[in-house]
Amino acid sequence: xxxxxxxxxxxxxxxxxxxxxxxxxxxxxxxxxxxxxxxxxxxxxxxxxxxxxxxxxxxxxxxxxxxxxxxxxxxxxxxxxxxxxxxxxxxxxxxxxxxxxxxxxxxx
Amino acid sequence: xxxxxxxxxxxxxxxxxxxxxxxxxxxxxxxxxxxxxxxxxxxxxxxxxxxxxxxxxxxxxxxxxxxxxxxxxxxxxxxxxxxxxxxxxxxxxxxxxxxxxxxxxxxxxxxxxxxxxxxxxxxxxxxxxxxxxxxxxxxxxxxxxxxxxxxxxxxxxxxxxxxxxxxxxxxxxxxxxxxxxxxxxxxxxxxxxxxxxxxxxxxxxxxxxxxxxxxxxxxxxxxxxxxxxxxxxxxxxxxxxxxxxxxxxxxxxxxxxxxxxxxxxxxxxxxxxxxxxxxxxxxxxxxxxxxxxxxxxxxxxxxxxxxxxxxxxxxxxxxxxxxxxxxxxxxxxxxxxxxxxxxxxxxxxxxxxxxxxxxxxxxxxxxxxxxxxxxxxxxxxxxxxxxxxxxxxxxxxxxxxxxxxxxxxxxxxxxxxxxxxxxxxxxxxxxxxxxxxxxxxxxxxxxxxxxxxxxxxxxxxxxxxxxxxxxxxxxxxxxxxxxxxxxxxxxxxxxxxxxxxxxxxxxxxxxxxxxxxxxxxxxxxxxxxxxxxxxxxxxxxxxxxxxxxxxxxxxxxxxxxxxxxxxxxxxxxxxxxxxxxxxxxxxxxxxxxxxxxxxxxxxxxxxxxxxxxxxxxxxxxxxxxxxxxxxxxxxxxxxxxxxxxxxxxxxxxxxxxxxxxxxxxxxxxxxxxxxxxxxxxxxxxxxxxxxxxxxxxxxxxxxxxxxxxxxxxxxxxxxxxxxxxxxxxxxxxxxxxxxxxxxxxxxxxxxxxxxxxxxxxxxxxxxxxxxxxxxxxxxxxxxxxxxxxxxxxxxxxxxxxxxxxxxxxxxxxxxxxxxxxxxxxxxxxxxxxxxxxxxxxxxxxxxxxxxxxxxxxxxxxxxxxxxxxxxx
Numbered sequence: 018x019x020x021x022x023x024x025x026x027x028x029x030x031x032x033x034x035x036x037x038x039x040x041x042x043x044x045x046x047x048x049x050x051x052x053x054x055x056x057x058x059x060x061x062x063x064x065x066x067x068x069x070x071x072x073x074x075x076x077x078x079x080x081x082x083x084x085x086x087x088x089x090x091x092x093x094x095x096x097x098x099x100x101x102x103x104x105x106x107x108x109x110x111x112x113x114x115x116x117x118x119x120x121x122x123x124x125x
Numbered sequence: 126x127x128x129x130x131x132x133x134x135x136x137x138x139x140x141x142x143x144x145x146x147x148x149x150x151x152x153x154x155x156x157x158x159x160x161x162x163x164x165x166x167x168x169x170x171x172x173x174x175x176x177x178x179x180x181x182x183x184x185x186x187x188x189x190x191x192x193x194x195x196x197x198x199x200x201x202x203x204x205x206x207x208x209x210x211x212x213x214x215x216x217x218x219x220x221x222x223x224x225x226x227x228x229x230x231x232x233x234x235x236x237x238x239x240x241x242x243x244x245x246x247x248x249x250x251x252x253x254x255x256x257x258x259x260x261x262x263x264x265x266x267x268x269x270x271x272x273x274x275x276x277x278x279x280x281x282x283x284x285x286x287x288x289x290x291x292x293x294x295x296x297x298x299x300x301x302x303x304x305x306x307x308x309x310x311x312x313x314x315x316x317x318x319x320x321x322x323x324x325x326x327x328x329x330x331x332x333x334x335x336x337x338x339x340x341x342x343x344x345x346x347x348x349x350x351x352x353x354x355x356x357x358x359x360x361x362x363x364x365x366x367x368x369x370x371x372x373x374x375x376x377x378x379x380x381x382x383x384x385x386x387x388x389x390x391x392x393x394x395x396x397x398x399x400x401x402x403x404x405x406x407x408x409x410x411x412x413x414x415x416x417x418x419x420x421x422x423x424x425x426x427x428x429x430x431x432x433x434x435x436x437x438x439x440x441x442x443x444x445x446x447x448x449x450x451x452x453x454x455x456x457x458x459x460x461x462x463x464x465x466x467x468x469x470x471x472x473x474x475x476x477x478x479x480x481x482x483x484x485x486x487x488x489x490x491x492x493x494x495x496x497x498x499x500x501x502x503x504x505x506x507x508x509x510x511x512x513x514x515x516x517x518x519x520x521x522x523x524x525x526x527x528x529x530x531x532x533x534x535x536x537x538x539x540x541x542x543x544x545x546x547x548x549x550x551x552x553x554x555x556x557x558x559x560x561x562x563x564x565x566x567x568x569x570x571x572x573x574x575x576x577x578x579x580x581x582x583x584x585x586x587x588x589x590x591x592x593x594x595x596x597x598x599x600x601x602x603x604x605x606x607x608x609x610x611x612x613x614x615x616x617x618x619x620x621x622x623x624x625x626x627x628x629x630x631x632x633x634x635x636x637x638x639x640x641x642x643x644x645x646x647x648x649x650x651x652x653x654x655x656x657x658x659x660x661x662x663x664x665x666x667x668x669x670x671x672x673x674x675x676x677x678x679x680x681x682x683x684x685x686x687x688x689x690x691x692x693x694x695x696x697x698x699x700x701x702x703x704x705x706x707x708x709x710x711x712x713x714x715x716x717x718x719x720x721x722x723x724x725x726x727x728x729x730x731x732x733x734x735x736x737x738x739x740x741x742x743x744x745x746x747x748x749x750x751x752x753x754x755x756x757x758x759x760x761x762x763x764x765x766x767x768x769x770x771x772x773x774x775x776x777x778x779x780x781x782x783x784x785x786x787x788x789x790x791x792x793x794x795x796x797x798x799x800x801x802x803x804x805x806x807x808x809x810x811x812x813x814x815x816x817x818x819x820x821x822x823x824x825x826x827x828x829x830x831x832x833x834x835x836x837x838x839x840x841x842x843x844x845x846x847x848x849x850x851x852x853x854x855x856x857x858x859x860x861x862x863x864x865x866x867x868x869x870x871x872x873x874x875x876x877x878x879x880x881x882x883x884x885x886x887x888x889x890x891x892x893x894x895x896x897x898x899x900x901x902x903x904x905x906x907x908x909x910x911x912x913x914x915x916x917x918x919x920x921x922x923x924x925x926x927x928x929x930x931x932x933x934x935x936x937x938x939x940x941x942x943x944x945x946x947x948x949x950x951x952x953x954x955x956x957x958x959x960x961x962x963x964x965x966x967x968x969x970x971x972x973x974x975x976x977x978x979x980x981x982x983x984x985x986x987x988x989x990x991x992x993x994x995x996x997x
Contacts, residue, residue: 042149042152043149043150043152043153044152044153044156044157047153062150062153062171063171063174066146066149066150066171066172066174066175067174067175069175070146070175070176070179074128074131074132074135074179075128076128076131080145085152085156086156087152087155087156089152089155090148091148091149091152092145092148092149
């Protein structure tokens, strides 16, 4: 796996996670994931925006207007209670899978 | 807010949301640029991918397909117009016929639980009397003994004279038992229905008006309840108005209870088991099937036969049965409607095949366009969807056109259906009809669109190479076009056969010699006020004679009137034979043996001559055959053949009651009194002077247009009795025309459908040949260059077209032999396999097909070998 690609299916979880402390706009989400992963993960715009649209549709995030650092009007995405719940489920699922993988790697 | 609603929200706020997303991405890109990072990517693609999350992609594609489809159709106005017209006509005729089929055959009766309503029927099967009605005694028997019916109500129709100040008016009157309308399960529009008290002897006379009668004559006046009308001699009080539902079994103007009818309430009728005047309706008990109801009826009939062998002689085969009201009401029109609907379906099929053929031809020209689109990344499903969208768009426009056509000709069809069933009034372009139109439109679009869409095996390389001859594909789509053309020929042959048979039958029916000459004869049917001209069941003979004498005398003195006479009823008017049993002198009938039966008709000395009925032997009536002279009778030829096969009937005596004997003084030619398609019935003519009746028809032969004498006839009647209306004034030709009207209209409709089909098929054949020619131009050029004669080449091309025609014809013959079997009941003395029709139609089709393929084929003779060879 190339270093800047992500495990499939985890982008949504990461987006939800970085939105947990505070609302962010699209670019900031990508930046945040990049920074927090110690520059290991690179979020493709081609994945980010469709993913955000999907989450809006599911009601996990809500969009509201705000002002960017560059002084532009832009939408900030905020986690909803449903999104919070979804994040927990996804993290729990991910943990289980990781444990499983780790167990296999250790014993085999 | 659920997922679903959010999607709808997105759909509704689409442009704003798109704008917001666009803005997000712009900001993103700017910030990327500020950080000196790589480019954002293809924003358009990104946006499309994001939209896909909204689940609206299919809508986008549909919109694109529609927009593109519309553009394509607009750019090919010729193709669009032809296809739209063909589909519009096809869908139009189907919609129109389906609206009739739905309104008449499919729609449930507008009555509560209409499926439980039944019509009861008694029959003397061995005497060929399949529906004889019920007598009062029988009605009581069935009421007492039935186990399958919850309710039974009687009905008969009479003409009463309504006198309310304006002109005297004969009104169609339904005479019904008290709970007749409750049986149907309808509610009064105004006032109330009858109660058992209304139907008691001595009760005040009451009246219920039908909705159309009330509307037409009393302008929806709600104060009609409580008004008094004089009907014949009795004053009736209006107690109710019916709702505007179609009336069964017949349309009537007013209704009255049975006690108000002097005949029905006469002691004589109440006690006569053999006077089968009434009709009987019933409602099946819940859980009872038609089958168990029929068994019940048969059982009661068998019991009656056992108890009253004199009334139900075994050799007449007495039985009783029942039918669903809905079936009964529509049985006369069902076969005709189904044949017409089937025909319309075939027309649509032809239209479909033709448009598919057109579309295929166009497809060849579009090969390159499609190849380019495929090369640019359009998937095969996307291309197929595009083509189907185009064809469905076309067929929907055709459907709209068809709907417009259908609503235009609906009135004609309703009038047509009205001759057979009162349900015709229920025909309209209703919601189910609209649905039907929508469904067949979409189905049509998908079917004819499927041919070009799936016949195309896209071969990018070949198609992109301009001018290449993708020969293998061409052959396969060519074969498909030929198959479609064969189908068109076959179907149009079947339709032509159907129309041909119907027209032949119509011509035969029209040229039937009815046994009389109706030219310039006017008939005026008069039902005398039976309260005035009869005392109970006994006609006031002097008064009746006096009335008709005054009318005929006055008419005889009218200039232009050449002859005046009287009969019981004009020939070919809708009526049933007045059949009476009789004795022949010297031929006793056994106790349980049935007596011979003949239709009795009244006549005056001049009636035979006036109507051109020939004298076979003996004499006509004379003025000497008066009331106080020996009774005489004239019989028809078939009567004579039947009962006096080997002897001279003249001088023989017959009697209706065994007491008064009438001498046969003449034999006259047979008249088809009750239908051109029915054999003449045995008829006994009785002199009007010796047996005057309250119902009679005055006939006059005139010098010019007989209808122009209607005024004089009316004046003569009013002069004799100002309170006496005329039931109907019609010329004999008019009456004859009316019996033919249904057959004529069916013939015209089938003929129109067939011509339509032929025209469509001819253009189809033309197209096939013309394509053949254009594709073989080079080959033809070579042949010509090598010395082939132009006529030879022409023959070759035409023969190739003829192959399609001959195969189509062969299939059509087989198809027609199978399909026309359903038509037999509509045909008069014409076999469904009528060889003359088959041969004639085949010739016509061959001729048309030959011309259709010859015209485009002629182009080969203009081919210049040099140009042809260089053309590729």
